[in-house]
Amino acid sequence: MALEKQLELGDREEKVRKQTAVYVYEAPLRLWHWVTVFCILTLGITGYFIGSPLPSVPGEASDNFLMGYIRFAHFSAGYILAVAFIGRIYWAFVGNHHSRELFIVPVWRAKWWSEVWHEVRWYLFMAKTPKKYIGHNPLGQLSMFCFFVIGNTFMIVTGFALYGEGLSAGSWADQVFGWVIPLFGQSQDVHTWHHLGMWYIVIFVMTHVYVAVREDIMSRQSLISTMIGGWRMFKDDKPD
Amino acid sequence: MSDLNAANLDNSGRRIVVDPVTRIEGHMRCEVNVDENNIIRNAVSTGTMWRGLEVILKGRDPRDAWAFVERICGVCTGTHALTSVRAVEDALGIQIPYNAHLIRHLMDKTLQVHDHIVHFYHLHALDWVNPVNALKADPKATSELQQMVSPHHPKSSPGYFRDVQTRLKKFVESGQLGLFSNGYWDNPAYKLPPAADLMAVAHYLEALDLQKDIVKIHTIFGGKNPHPNYMVGGVACAINLDDVGAAGAPVNMTSLNFVLERIQEAREFTRNVYLPDVLAVAGIYKDWLHGGGLAGQNVLSYGTYTQVPYDKSTDLLPAGAIVNGNWDEVHPVDVRDPEQIQEFVSHSWYSYGADESKGLHPWEGVTEPHFELGPKTKGTKTNIQELDESAKYSWIKAPRWRGHAMEVGPLARYIIAYVSGKEYVQEQVDRSLSAFNQSTGLDLGLKQFLPSTLGRTLARALECELCADSMLDDWHALVNNIKAGDSSTANVEKWDPSSWPKEAQGVGINEAPRGALGHWIKIKDGKIDNYQAIVPTTWNGSPRDHNGNIGAFEAALLNTPMERPDEPVEILRTLHSFDPCLACSTHVMSPDGQELTKVKIR
Amino acid sequence: MAQIETFYDVMRRQGITRRSLLKYSSLTAAALGLGPSFAPQIAHAMETKPRTPVVWLHGLECTCCSESFIRSAHPLVKDVVLSMISLDYDDTLMAAAGHQAEAALEQTLEKYKGEYILAVEGNPPLNEDGMFCIVGGKPFLDQLKHAAKDAKAVIAWGSCASWGCVQAARPNPTQAVPIHKVITDKPIIKVPGCPPIAEVMTGVITYMLTFGKIPELDRQGRPKMFYGQRIHDKCYRRPHFDAGQFVEHWDDDNARRGYCLYKVGCKGPTTYNACSTVRWNEGTSFPIQAGHGCIGCSEDGFWDKGSFYDRLTNIKQFGIEQNADEIGTAVAGGVGAAIAAHAAVSAIKRVASSSHKDQGEQES
Structure with a gap:
C-alpha cells in the first residue's frame, strides 16, 4: 500500500519519466524460486519413473543402479526443495513485504476480494485493462497460496513420511512425519496421494508458466525478468 | 429315501443342544431329539456365520478373485483359489501350460494330504481316543502294538512311548488341562485300550510335527501356507533349472528336490501311521457302524485329478451322481445345466422374495440375508435356546442335485470311483475291508461298511494315500516335461483385460478335501458381475428344503444311540467324520445387477 | 492345581540340561533380536513361570x-x-x-x-x-x-x-x-x-x-x-529393484531370473511384515521368492486398493475408479487444453486491440 502510494507520488513528481521500476524480489527469494523450479522438475520426472519404471536394463544387478539413482535424485531434490522452502519461510520474516505475500493472503479485506474479481474478469476477457501490481496480483496470490504453498507442503509432508519408511522406524523422518501413514490408512494410500500430488503440482506449473508468459506480454508490468533481476518494470505511466 | 425326510422325524423327545460344535472350521450349532432309549430321532444342523464374500467380490477384477475366495477358508486353503482361477479361465477361454497344470495338482494334493491328516489327528481323533486313558498304558504294550500294526514305522520303542506318556502325565498333573479340559474322558463311548490310546496320543504329536512340513510344497510353489498364491493363466512360480539366476528362481533343482522329499515323507506317514491308525480304530469300534445317512443313498462328485489336461474322462476320481442307493447307475453331472444344481432357501436365512420354494442355478443365484426365527423358537433373537426347524434355521442354503439332497466328500468320491471301476481305488477299498473283516472276525460287505461314520473316515485316509502316491507321478511328469524342453508356466495372452470379451461366464470345479466345489462367475466390462460358490459343506450341512429332504449331517445323525445324552461324543464323532467347514458354507451373493438389500442396524 | 509345571521342567524331562537350556535361551534371545545379555532372563523365566x-x-x-x-x-x-x-x-x-x-x-x-x-x-x-x-x-x-x-x-x-x-x-x-x-x-x-x-x-x-x-x-x-520394516527393505530381489530390472510379464526371462516384481504389482514396498526375513513355513520361502508379488495382506484395507497386479492403485474417493496417473493425465490434459484455448483468445484479442490502438494513434 505504502509503495503504491509512493509510486503514485513518484508519478506526480517525475512527469517526464515514462516508466517505473520497483525492486520487488530480493536476491535470496529469486534464488529460492529458481532452485525450487529445478527441484520440481527433477522431482516430477524422477517421481514419475519411480511410479512407472523404465524398461528393465540388461546385465548383472550389481553393475546397475538405475532405480537407485532415480530415487537418489528424487530424495536429494526433495531435501533441497524442503530446505529451500524452510528458507523461504524464514525469508518471509526478514525479507521485504512482498516476501510475505505468498503466505499471508488478505482474505479479510473486501478491497482485495474486489480486485480478485477484477482479475478474474480480466482473465475471462471481460475487463479491458488489467491493473498494475508491484507484487502478485490478488488472483495470482490466491492461486500461489492454494496451489503452491498448500501443494508444496502436502508433498513435503507426505514425501518425508514415505522417506521415513525407507530410513526405518525411529528415524527423524519417521518421528516427525510417521503419523501421516496411519492418517491416510496405510503406506499404499500415502503413495497414491503423493503421486496424485505430483499431478497437482504439474497443473500448477503449467498454469504458472502460462500466466507468467501471458502477463509478461499482456499486463502492464514485467514478470519473468522480475524473477531474474528483481525489478518490476511498468510499461505505462497511467495510474493503476 | 422316505425315512430321510423331515416328515418322518420325531422331534417329541428330549432336545439336546450342542453350540458351539468344536474341532471344526467356523461356527456351527447342532440340536437333536433323543427318544427314551437315548437314540437320536431328529437332528437339526445350523451354520451360524455369514460373511457375504461374493457380495464383496462384485465389481472387482476377476484376476483378483482367487485371493478373496481363498479367504473363504484357511483350512482347505488354496482349493477355493484354484477353483476360482479355473472359473475365470473357463470364462475367458484360457488354457494353462502343462507345467502349470502339474504344479497346481501338486499343490491341490498337498492340501488334500495335509487337510486329511490334520483332520484325522487334530479334529477327529479325540472322538475315538481318550488321552487320559493313555496314562494307564504300559509303554511296552504300546510298543508291541505299534510294531504289529505298522512294522515300518521307526518311532516304536518302549522308551519313546514312555517319554510321550511322561510328558502327558506331567501335563495332566499340572492341573492345567488346556485343550483337553472338560472332555468326556469317563464316557463309556470311548473304547480303545490304554495301549492304543497312548499310541494315538504319540501320533497326534507326530502328525502335528509332520503337517507343518507337508505344506512346504505350497511354500515352494505358492510362497506361503496358509493361503498360497495362485494366478489366472497358470502359476507365478517360474521354472529355471540351468540358466543364469536359477538359484533365485522359484522352481529350480533345489526346490524340486525339496518337494520330492516332502512327498516321500507324506507317503511314508500315510502308509505307516495314518492308514494303520484308522484301521486299528475301526477294528476296535467295529460295532459302531452308525452315521451312514445319505452316504448309502445319494452321493455326488464333480471328479478330480484330470490326467490329460481338459479331458475329464481321465479323472483319477471320476465325476458322477448316485441316487436312491442304486450303485449300479452313475449319472453324469453337468454343472452348467440349470436343471441339475439348484439352491433352495425355504429353511435358510435368506429370502427369494415371493416364491420361497423355487430353486436357482448358481449363475442366476439370488442372495438376500433374511434373519428370522420360527414361531416355535425358544429364547430370543440374540439368545437362542432351541431353534424351530420348521421355519428358517441356518445361514447355509440348501443345494440339491435334480431335487435330491446329496452327500459329498471323500466317501462320495470313493463310492463313485469304486463303482465306476477305478482299479486303484478298488484295490485300496478291498484291501482295507478285508483287513477290517480279518481283524474283527466280521464279514461285512461294501454296502454295509462304507456308508458309515467309520467308512467316511476310512475313505479320507485312502484318498490321502492316493494323493500322496499320485503326487509322486506328478513330480516325475513335471521333471520329464521340463527335460523335454518345456519350461512354460503361464499363458499371458489374455492377461490384459482389454483382450477380454465384453461379457463372459464360466464355471470352475474341483473336489476339495470336503467334497464337490463349484464357483460360477459372470464377467462384464472386465469386472465381476456375479460370483457364486457352492461348497462341500453347503451340500453336507444343508438344512431342509421345501420338500422336507434333509441334508447329510442331519441324516447321518439319525438312529445313533448316545451313551450319555448330555455328552455329545457320538454327535461330534459323526459330524466330524464330514470334516465340517462352516466358513466355507455360508457366504453368498446378490443376483445379477441387483444390489444386496441394505441390512439395517437395529 | 496339583503341581505347576514350568517350561524348564518340561525341558528337563526331555533330557535337556541347564546348560543347554541356557544355550536355547541365548538362541531365543538372538532370534528375537535381543542380544546375549537377555539369555539368563529368558532362562530364568522358563524355570519359574507356570x-x-x-x-x-x-x-x-x-x-x-x-x-x-x-x-x-x-x-x-x-x-x-x-x-x-x-x-x-x-x-x-x-x-x-x-x-x-x-x-x-x-x-x-x-x-x-x-x-x-x-x-x-x-x-x-x-x-x-x-x-x-x-x-x-x-x-x-x-x-x-x-x-x-x-x-x-x-x-x-x-x-x-x-x-x-x-x-x-x-x-x-x-x-x-x-x-x-x-x-x-x-x-x-x-x-x-x-x-x-x-x-x-x-x-x-x-x-x-x-x-x-x-x-x-x-x-x-x-x-x-x-512389523518395523517393509518386506521391500529386506527382500532378496531388492538389488534388481535398485538396478532397474523388473519382471515385465509373467513367466518372461526376467521372471525366471528372479527379477523384481514391482511392475507386476508387488506390494512389498508398502507392506510391513517379516516375510522377507523370517520367511514362511520354517524359512522355506515367501511369496516373492515363489514368483508372485506380495498382495500386502498385513496392511489395513489391503483388499480395497485396486488390483493386486497394478502398481498404481485406484482412488475411490471421487466415486470413480481410476489411478493417480489416469486422473492426473486427464486433468492436466484438460488444463493444457484450457491454456491453449485461453492463449489463442488472448492472442486474437491482442492483435485486435493493437490494430485498434494503431488506428487510434493514426487518427490522433
Whole structure:
C-alpha cells in the first residue's frame, strides 16, 4: 500500500519519466524460486519413473543402479526443495513485504476480494485493462497460496513420511512425519496421494508458466525478468 | 429315501443342544431329539456365520478373485483359489501350460494330504481316543502294538512311548488341562485300550510335527501356507533349472528336490501311521457302524485329478451322481445345466422374495440375508435356546442335485470311483475291508461298511494315500516335461483385460478335501458381475428344503444311540467324520445387477 | 492345581540340561533380536513361570490364523500348547463342545481373572444384532466383550481382528469391525497378516511369557520387532529393484531370473511384515521368492486398493475408479487444453486491440 502510494507520488513528481521500476524480489527469494523450479522438475520426472519404471536394463544387478539413482535424485531434490522452502519461510520474516505475500493472503479485506474479481474478469476477457501490481496480483496470490504453498507442503509432508519408511522406524523422518501413514490408512494410500500430488503440482506449473508468459506480454508490468533481476518494470505511466 | 425326510422325524423327545460344535472350521450349532432309549430321532444342523464374500467380490477384477475366495477358508486353503482361477479361465477361454497344470495338482494334493491328516489327528481323533486313558498304558504294550500294526514305522520303542506318556502325565498333573479340559474322558463311548490310546496320543504329536512340513510344497510353489498364491493363466512360480539366476528362481533343482522329499515323507506317514491308525480304530469300534445317512443313498462328485489336461474322462476320481442307493447307475453331472444344481432357501436365512420354494442355478443365484426365527423358537433373537426347524434355521442354503439332497466328500468320491471301476481305488477299498473283516472276525460287505461314520473316515485316509502316491507321478511328469524342453508356466495372452470379451461366464470345479466345489462367475466390462460358490459343506450341512429332504449331517445323525445324552461324543464323532467347514458354507451373493438389500442396524 | 509345571521342567524331562537350556535361551534371545545379555532372563523365566492361560476366540474368520499357528517350527506348536501356555479355550482344537466348552471358558475367566491372555481370531459383525456370527445361541460380540473384560492383554491375530480383512472389504455387508472398535479399555497387540507368519505368532507369545510384558508396539499397535520394516527393505530381489530390472510379464526371462516384481504389482514396498526375513513355513520361502508379488495382506484395507497386479492403485474417493496417473493425465490434459484455448483468445484479442490502438494513434 505504502509503495503504491509512493509510486503514485513518484508519478506526480517525475512527469517526464515514462516508466517505473520497483525492486520487488530480493536476491535470496529469486534464488529460492529458481532452485525450487529445478527441484520440481527433477522431482516430477524422477517421481514419475519411480511410479512407472523404465524398461528393465540388461546385465548383472550389481553393475546397475538405475532405480537407485532415480530415487537418489528424487530424495536429494526433495531435501533441497524442503530446505529451500524452510528458507523461504524464514525469508518471509526478514525479507521485504512482498516476501510475505505468498503466505499471508488478505482474505479479510473486501478491497482485495474486489480486485480478485477484477482479475478474474480480466482473465475471462471481460475487463479491458488489467491493473498494475508491484507484487502478485490478488488472483495470482490466491492461486500461489492454494496451489503452491498448500501443494508444496502436502508433498513435503507426505514425501518425508514415505522417506521415513525407507530410513526405518525411529528415524527423524519417521518421528516427525510417521503419523501421516496411519492418517491416510496405510503406506499404499500415502503413495497414491503423493503421486496424485505430483499431478497437482504439474497443473500448477503449467498454469504458472502460462500466466507468467501471458502477463509478461499482456499486463502492464514485467514478470519473468522480475524473477531474474528483481525489478518490476511498468510499461505505462497511467495510474493503476 | 422316505425315512430321510423331515416328515418322518420325531422331534417329541428330549432336545439336546450342542453350540458351539468344536474341532471344526467356523461356527456351527447342532440340536437333536433323543427318544427314551437315548437314540437320536431328529437332528437339526445350523451354520451360524455369514460373511457375504461374493457380495464383496462384485465389481472387482476377476484376476483378483482367487485371493478373496481363498479367504473363504484357511483350512482347505488354496482349493477355493484354484477353483476360482479355473472359473475365470473357463470364462475367458484360457488354457494353462502343462507345467502349470502339474504344479497346481501338486499343490491341490498337498492340501488334500495335509487337510486329511490334520483332520484325522487334530479334529477327529479325540472322538475315538481318550488321552487320559493313555496314562494307564504300559509303554511296552504300546510298543508291541505299534510294531504289529505298522512294522515300518521307526518311532516304536518302549522308551519313546514312555517319554510321550511322561510328558502327558506331567501335563495332566499340572492341573492345567488346556485343550483337553472338560472332555468326556469317563464316557463309556470311548473304547480303545490304554495301549492304543497312548499310541494315538504319540501320533497326534507326530502328525502335528509332520503337517507343518507337508505344506512346504505350497511354500515352494505358492510362497506361503496358509493361503498360497495362485494366478489366472497358470502359476507365478517360474521354472529355471540351468540358466543364469536359477538359484533365485522359484522352481529350480533345489526346490524340486525339496518337494520330492516332502512327498516321500507324506507317503511314508500315510502308509505307516495314518492308514494303520484308522484301521486299528475301526477294528476296535467295529460295532459302531452308525452315521451312514445319505452316504448309502445319494452321493455326488464333480471328479478330480484330470490326467490329460481338459479331458475329464481321465479323472483319477471320476465325476458322477448316485441316487436312491442304486450303485449300479452313475449319472453324469453337468454343472452348467440349470436343471441339475439348484439352491433352495425355504429353511435358510435368506429370502427369494415371493416364491420361497423355487430353486436357482448358481449363475442366476439370488442372495438376500433374511434373519428370522420360527414361531416355535425358544429364547430370543440374540439368545437362542432351541431353534424351530420348521421355519428358517441356518445361514447355509440348501443345494440339491435334480431335487435330491446329496452327500459329498471323500466317501462320495470313493463310492463313485469304486463303482465306476477305478482299479486303484478298488484295490485300496478291498484291501482295507478285508483287513477290517480279518481283524474283527466280521464279514461285512461294501454296502454295509462304507456308508458309515467309520467308512467316511476310512475313505479320507485312502484318498490321502492316493494323493500322496499320485503326487509322486506328478513330480516325475513335471521333471520329464521340463527335460523335454518345456519350461512354460503361464499363458499371458489374455492377461490384459482389454483382450477380454465384453461379457463372459464360466464355471470352475474341483473336489476339495470336503467334497464337490463349484464357483460360477459372470464377467462384464472386465469386472465381476456375479460370483457364486457352492461348497462341500453347503451340500453336507444343508438344512431342509421345501420338500422336507434333509441334508447329510442331519441324516447321518439319525438312529445313533448316545451313551450319555448330555455328552455329545457320538454327535461330534459323526459330524466330524464330514470334516465340517462352516466358513466355507455360508457366504453368498446378490443376483445379477441387483444390489444386496441394505441390512439395517437395529 | 496339583503341581505347576514350568517350561524348564518340561525341558528337563526331555533330557535337556541347564546348560543347554541356557544355550536355547541365548538362541531365543538372538532370534528375537535381543542380544546375549537377555539369555539368563529368558532362562530364568522358563524355570519359574507356570503356564499362562490363553483364551482363543473365533469370530468371522477363515481359521487361517489357527492353521498358521500350528505350523510353527521354532518353537514347535506342541511345545507351546503343552508346555508354555495353557490353551484353555479354542473352539477349533478343544476336545469339549457345547455346554462343556462354554463351561471351560467360564472356569478360566473366573479362575484366572486378570491373568489370562485373550487371543482373538476373526472379528465381530455388528449388523443384524451381531447374529451374522453366533456362538452358543448368542452373538459372538457378547462372548468377545465378556472374555475381554478381565483379560490381562488382548492379542488380535491376523488382519481380521486387526483391521477387518476380507469380510470388512467394501461394502462390508455384515459390518464386521476390527476388535479395537469394541474393546477399548485394554492393550491390544495387533499381529496382522492373512495369516500372520507362524513364528511371528509364537514369537509374540513367547516374548510375553518370557519378559512378562507386551512387546513394544508401533503407532498402529503392531510389535515393532516383526512389523518395523517393509518386506521391500529386506527382500532378496531388492538389488534388481535398485538396478532397474523388473519382471515385465509373467513367466518372461526376467521372471525366471528372479527379477523384481514391482511392475507386476508387488506390494512389498508398502507392506510391513517379516516375510522377507523370517520367511514362511520354517524359512522355506515367501511369496516373492515363489514368483508372485506380495498382495500386502498385513496392511489395513489391503483388499480395497485396486488390483493386486497394478502398481498404481485406484482412488475411490471421487466415486470413480481410476489411478493417480489416469486422473492426473486427464486433468492436466484438460488444463493444457484450457491454456491453449485461453492463449489463442488472448492472442486474437491482442492483435485486435493493437490494430485498434494503431488506428487510434493514426487518427490522433
